[in-house]
Amino acid sequence: MCFTILHIEDDEEIGSWVSAFFIERGYKVIWLKSGHRALEHMEQSDVVIIDIMLPGLDGYTVGQRMKQKFPNIPVMMLTARTSMEDKLQGLAFADDYMTKPYHPDELEARIQILLRRSGAMSSDQIQLKHLRIDRKANRILNKExxxxxxxxGKQFYIFMYLLDHPNQILTQRQIYESVWDDSYIKGDKTLMVHIRHLREKIELDPSVPKIIETIRGIGYRLKI
Structure with a gap:
């Protein structure tokens, strides 16, 4: 399923960068530079990202009108304003509030949380860079x-174990003993071989992995 993001941002550089980021990850993006016609696109959208500082109607006004008419569509406020007053004003109607600068992977993770809360995305469905993972059906799809x-079997269990511990550094012993249910012997290359073959299947460029990161001398980390 392809989710549609309504992105309202007047800054050309930020708007094009955020749109390109999400399009690359398989989303559809409707990018508007003001909020004047935003309501016309709400029925097509699964989630909204809106900046506060907009020409004409500000993000607070636009966001409030959206939530009044479409209360079930989640709204993410994305802004450079960091004061508690601004956050409280935004969270009075918005579902989440994120300040700039931010990491795009964190933004996507928060968007996925909003999609799951709204029911648009099943909690069993995960989007990870170019991958769409359906845990209920045990399927992994390359969105590109x-x-x-x-x-x-072993590749799948390794991947799911890493997925259960996102952004955590896991030792080779932890992974091996969880997947093989056997004692790990230091120097055993079995896990390393399986990780190499797993990367060949899930990474766009296995020589420069972006999903499963090697932590030298320790183990691995799955990057969300």
Missing amino acids: TNTEILLT
Whole structure:
């Protein structure tokens, strides 16, 4: 399923960068530079990202009108304003509030939380960079090619274990003993070989992995 983001941002550089980021990850993006016609696009949208500082109607006004008419569509306020007063004003109607600068992966993670809360995205569905993961169906899809990625049993269990511990550094012992249910012997290359083959299937460029990161001398980390 392709989710549609309504992005309201008048800054050309930020707007184009955020739109390109989400399009690359398989979302559809409607980018507006003001909020004047935003309501016309709400029925097509699954989630809204809106800046506070907009020409004409400010983000607070636009966001409040959106929530009044479409209360079930989540709204994310994205702004450079960091004062508690601004945050409280935004959170009076918005579902989340994020200040600039921010990491795009965190923004996507928060958007996915809003989609799950609203029911647009099942809690069993995860979007990770170019991957769409359906945990209930045990399927992994490459969104760029729209093809299913087939893993061996051990590759799948390794990936799911890493996915259960996002952004955490996991030792080789932790991963091995959880997946193989056996004692890990220092120097054993079995896990390393499986990780290499797993990367060949899920990474866009296995030589420069963006999903499974090697933590030298310790183990691995799955980056969200």
